[in-house]
Amino acid sequence: MKKITHFLNNFEEYTCIVLLGIMAVVVFIQVIFRFVVKASLPWSEETSRYLLVWITFLGASAGVKTGAHVGVEAVTLMLPYKLRNPVSVFNLHRRSPS
Numbered sequence: 001m002k003k004i005t006h007f008l009n010n011f012e013e014y015t016c017i018v019l020l021g022i023m024a025v026v027v028f029i030q031v032i033f034r035f036v037v038k039a040s041l042p043w044s045e046e047t048s049r050y051l052l053v054w055i056t057f058l059g060a061s062a063g064v065k066t067g068a069h070v071g072v073e074a075v076t077l078m079l080p081y082k083l084r085n086p087v088s089v090f091n092l093h094r095r096s097p098s
Contacts, residue, residue: 012062016055023051 007014030044063069076087 010062012058012065016058016062019051019055019058023048023055026051 026044026048030041030048033039033041033044060069076084079087
């Protein structure tokens with residue numbers, strides 16, 4: 001049961017890894033066809049574009065879940081102390097104390 005829970009919690013990351021591998025293979029095949037065979041595959045560019053879009057959205061989701069996105073704290077730190085708490089309500093990712 002723990003393995004299933006771990007897999008479901010990291011589904012986005014695993015999916016991004018698989019999609020990135022597929023995209024690399026598709027682009028590599030396209031390069032080989034274009035320069036060696038002198039013919040282009042009509043589906044490869046669109047496939048790689050859609051894979052990149054899916055990787056972007058799934059990667060953003062995984063980044064939000066793990067807190068990997070860059071946070072801008074400079075604006076919050078420049079505010080007066082009384083305004084920091086109301087502004088921090090809009091902070092979606094709360095960092096745990098180190």
